[in-house]
Amino acid sequence: MIQTTKTDLFRLRRRPLSEKLADQSFRVLATCLASLVGLILVAILITVLLGSRSAMSAYGLGFLTTSNWNPVTNEYGAFTAIYGTIVTSILSLLIAVPLGVGTAIFLTENFIPVKGRQIIGLMVELLAAIPSVVLGLWAIFVMEPFLRPVLNGLHASLGWLPFFSTQPEGPGMAPAILILVVMILPIITAIARDSLLQVPVELRQAAYGIGASRWGAIFQVILPAAISGITGGVMLALGRAMGETMAVTMIIGNSNNFSLSLLAPGNTIASMLANQFGEADGNQVSSLMYAAFVLMLLTLIINVLAQWIVRRLSLRYT
Amino acid sequence: MASPARRPSLSNIRSLHRKPKLPRNRWNGFFTFLAGLFAVIVVLPLVLVLAYVVIKGGSMMSLSLLTELPPAPGMTGGGIGNAILGTLIVSLIAALIAIPVGVGGGIYLAEYSKSGAFASFVRFGTNVLSGVPSIICGVFVYGLIVATRIFFDQSYSAIAGGIALSVLMLPTIIKTTDEGLKLVPQELRWGAIGVGASKFVTITHITLPTAFKPIATGIVLSIARAAGETAPLIFTALFSPFWPEGLFSPIASMSVLIYNFAIMPYDVQIALAWATSFVLVMMILVMNIFARYVGSFNKI
Numbered sequence: 001m002i003q004t005t006k007t008d009l010f011r012l013r014r015r016p017l018s019e020k021l022a023d024q025s026f027r028v029l030a031t032c033l034a035s036l037v038g039l040i041l042v043a044i045l046i047t048v049l050l051g052s053r054s055a056m057s058a059y060g061l062g063f064l065t066t067s068n069w070n071p072v073t074n075e076y077g078a079f080t081a082i083y084g085t086i087v088t089s090i091l092s093l094l095i096a097v098p099l100g101v102g103t104a105i106f107l108t109e110n111f112i113p114v115k116g117r118q119i120i121g122l123m124v125e126l127l128a129a130i131p132s133v134v135l136g137l138w139a140i141f142v143m144e145p146f147l148r149p150v151l152n153g154l155h156a157s158l159g160w161l162p163f164f165s166t167q168p169e170g171p172g173m174a175p176a177i178l179i180l181v182v183m184i185l186p187i188i189t190a191i192a193r194d195s196l197l198q199v200p201v202e203l204r205q206a207a208y209g210i211g212a213s214r215w216g217a218i219f220q221v222i223l224p225a226a227i228s229g230i231t232g233g234v235m236l237a238l239g240r241a242m243g244e245t246m247a248v249t250m251i252i253g254n255s256n257n258f259s260l261s262l263l264a265p266g267n268t269i270a271s272m273l274a275n276q277f278g279e280a281d282g283n284q285v286s287s288l289m290y291a292a293f294v295l296m297l298l299t300l301i302i303n304v305l306a307q308w309i310v311r312r313l314s315l316r317y318t
Numbered sequence: 319m320a321s322p323a324r325r326p327s328l329s330n331i332r333s334l335h336r337k338p339k340l341p342r343n344r345w346n347g348f349f350t351f352l353a354g355l356f357a358v359i360v361v362l363p364l365v366l367v368l369a370y371v372v373i374k375g376g377s378m379m380s381l382s383l384l385t386e387l388p389p390a391p392g393m394t395g396g397g398i399g400n401a402i403l404g405t406l407i408v409s410l411i412a413a414l415i416a417i418p419v420g421v422g423g424g425i426y427l428a429e430y431s432k433s434g435a436f437a438s439f440v441r442f443g444t445n446v447l448s449g450v451p452s453i454i455c456g457v458f459v460y461g462l463i464v465a466t467r468i469f470f471d472q473s474y475s476a477i478a479g480g481i482a483l484s485v486l487m488l489p490t491i492i493k494t495t496d497e498g499l500k501l502v503p504q505e506l507r508w509g510a511i512g513v514g515a516s517k518f519v520t521i522t523h524i525t526l527p528t529a530f531k532p533i534a535t536g537i538v539l540s541i542a543r544a545a546g547e548t549a550p551l552i553f554t555a556l557f558s559p560f561w562p563e564g565l566f567s568p569i570a571s572m573s574v575l576i577y578n579f580a581i582m583p584y585d586v587q588i589a590l591a592w593a594t595s596f597v598l599v600m601m602i603l604v605m606n607i608f609a610r611y612v613g614s615f616n617k618i
């Protein structure tokens with residue numbers, strides 16, 4: 001008798017069936033919910049591909065290189081929009097990268113007291129929170145009228161270049177590029193700041209120790225050490241700029257006539273979708289889906305590349 | 319070089335002083351100025367946008383603006399009550415879908431499979447999904463729900479808009495849950511398992527409550543972002559000049575109202591767009607600052 005109670009005390013408790021069941025079903029539930037992410041991605045790809053099937057068979061790859069978009073004659077080519085997407089995103093990146101990285105340096109070096117840096121950092125983060133449609137409204141009624149004399153001056157002085165060859169008449173690629181700069185600055189600044197903060201302090205100390213000036217240390221030691229993170233952030237910003245919709249739609253002019261001039265109205269894939277999808281039918285829907293597929297492919301490639309760069313090129317300091 | 323004197327000569331002492339005219343010091347000053355200038359340029363748009371939204375929109379605030387329906391084109395007066403209500407409804411639908419799925423996915427990543435092939439696939443997918451342009455989410459939901467008329471043969475509906483926004487919120491919630499749970503000390507889990515708790519009880523009673531604050535911060539931020547999104551709504555939830563008529567019919571929202579009214583040729587509508595911007599921006603900024611305030615004192 002006594003012996004059995006003793007062994008009972010030390011015997012492993014059997015888990016009741018209900019507990020096991022709860023455990024296992026919770027695990028299965030969590031796994032299912034996690035796999036939903038992959039499922040959604042595949043579903044997005046399939047939906048867009050299925051939708052664009054008829055346009056793909058009708059226009060083939062010529063869709064990417066022709067620029068006539070005519071719902072009346074049912075001819076569609078997305079070159080204007082693809083060109084607009086690439087040009088606006090690349091040019092906005094060229095402006096935003098120095099600004100963003102410079103700000104990130106300003107926020108990680110001790111130029112001003114910590115409190116001031118925190119306030120500027122918070123403001124940059126809040127800028128990212130402003131809805132793009134509000135930025136678009138601001139761009140239409142405040143930025144573009146303010147900018148027009150500048151653009152007129154550009155046209156007057158540099159009009160012999162094909163990029164400034166048209167008279168600015170309100171909406172156009174140039175204001176769209178500038179509003180894109182505003183939209184991607186917070187991403188670039190935030191990611192550049194994070195990667196600069198991760199550079200170990202010993203590197204800086206060593207640079208100062210051998211007599212480098214502050215900016216000598218920044219340019220030759222700190223920035224190279226943080227370059228992988230910064231490059232990744234720039235790629236993410238490029239993806240964001242390509243897919244950015246509302247502000248661009250409101251200010252780019254939504255014209256499908258191809259023009260090299262940055263002062264003329266243009267189009268991006270995203271703005272074309274936002275502008276036409278609601279009223280489209282038949283082959284136009286399919287063509288828009290085709291354009292959406294191109295946009296998705298572009299951003300997908302850039303995002304995957306960004307992740308790969310961050311993972312592969314990052315120097316690990318321990 | 320020239321003076322082998324025992325005491326350092328005057329010129330040698332001077333060499334220890336900072337010489338502002340040296341090229342390197344001039345370049346330093348120049349670049350510091352440039353960096354400061356860039357920081358000002360980056361902050362400037364926020365200040366300008368907020369100033370214009372407050373001046374043009376804030377001056378229109380009144381009770382009737384917040385409670386009345388928008389006027390027909392050409393009429394004056396009216397408000398944005400239906401759009402405010404619509405944004406709340408659509409964001410709520412999105413949150414109700416995205417929070418369980420996102421938190422569940424985050425729990426899987428942090429608690430069940432830290433470094434499996436499937437987990438890294440899910441992490442990769444989360445990153446890719448967060449890079450998918452918001453307009454593509456709209457096209458996706460249009461193709462999946464609106465065009466196929468899945469719900470009661472309704473095409474554009476509030477629920478379609480909510481689903482489109484939830485796709486957008488999902489990656490953020492998964493990431494913040496994953497990272498929040500990783501901050502929970504391993505000892506807490508060992509302690510719970512050690513006193514005989516099952517894994518299910520450990521997660522629901524120990525780790526999730528401990529990581530509540532970072533997860534809540536992430537959720538509030540993602541809702542704030544979704545509330546301002548327009549692109550996924552313009553051809554899923556569409557717009558309606560009337561009060562919401564249920565989850566399965568088109569619904570107004572503040573962001574779509576701004577987009578629609580900003581490109582109208584009527585001053586009344588444009589003024590309403592500014593007023594709506596004011597309400598929307600204030601709502602989003604308050605949520606952002608609240609989330610950061612909650613997140614600031616949550617060192618687990």
